[in-house]
Amino acid sequence: MREVYQEQLGMLTDVLASMSAMVGTAMERATKSLLEADLSLAEQVIDEDSLVDEARSRAEEYAFGLLALQAPVAGDLRSVIATIHAAEDMERMGDLALHVAKAARRRHPNAVLPDDVAAYFAEMGRIAVKLANQVSTVIRTQDIEAARLLDEVDDEMDDLHRHLFTVMMSPDWEHGVATAVDVTLLGRFYERFADHAVAVARRVEFIVTGKMPSR
Secondary structure, three states, rough: HHHHHHHHHHHHHHHHHHHHHHHHHHHHHHHHHHHOHHHHHHHHHHHHHHHHHHHHHHHHHHHHHHHHHOOOHHHHHHHHHHHHHHHHHHHHHHHHHHHHHHHHHOOOOOOOOHHHHHHHHHHHHHHHHHHHHHHHHHHOOOOOOHHHHHHHHHHHHHHHHHHHHHHOOOOOOOOHHHHHHHHHHHHHHHHHHHHHHHHHHHHHHHHHOOOOOOO
């Protein structure tokens, strides 16, 4: 029975790690569609968002099956409950990539971003993908030190997000209110994507240690 339980828990881990890779790819494509006004890439992200939703449903199905049939306790129960929440975080990461892609589609064939901020979003996209890949590794390895390193990468995202406001508040900003609103919303999507990645890493830390990180 214990062997079956471990096999089922391993399947749940595989789904979560796969979800993280999926949302990382989605954000990578969404960022490229944003920077290059690439409609086909934006449509691909939009069409494939349902795959992330299906993966979350599959993760929850495995998790609730474990709760119902295996009656886990202590650390095992902690693992199952934490992974349910992690799947929710990653579905939201997929939704944020979807929002970026929809912005690119909405403005097509025009570019969403002025040149003043394009480089910021290229870097924010790079960091978002890095975080998603790191989360996938953390889920598979349950490496606490690797999980904690995500906070440092998240700080880079926060710095870029703050700098965006500096650019938009500058007297040299000449792109109007509508563009400023687009940039503000898009910046928030990337910041939240990073926040959810960190939340997943903290849930892994909780699984291993039994304590929610205070940071």
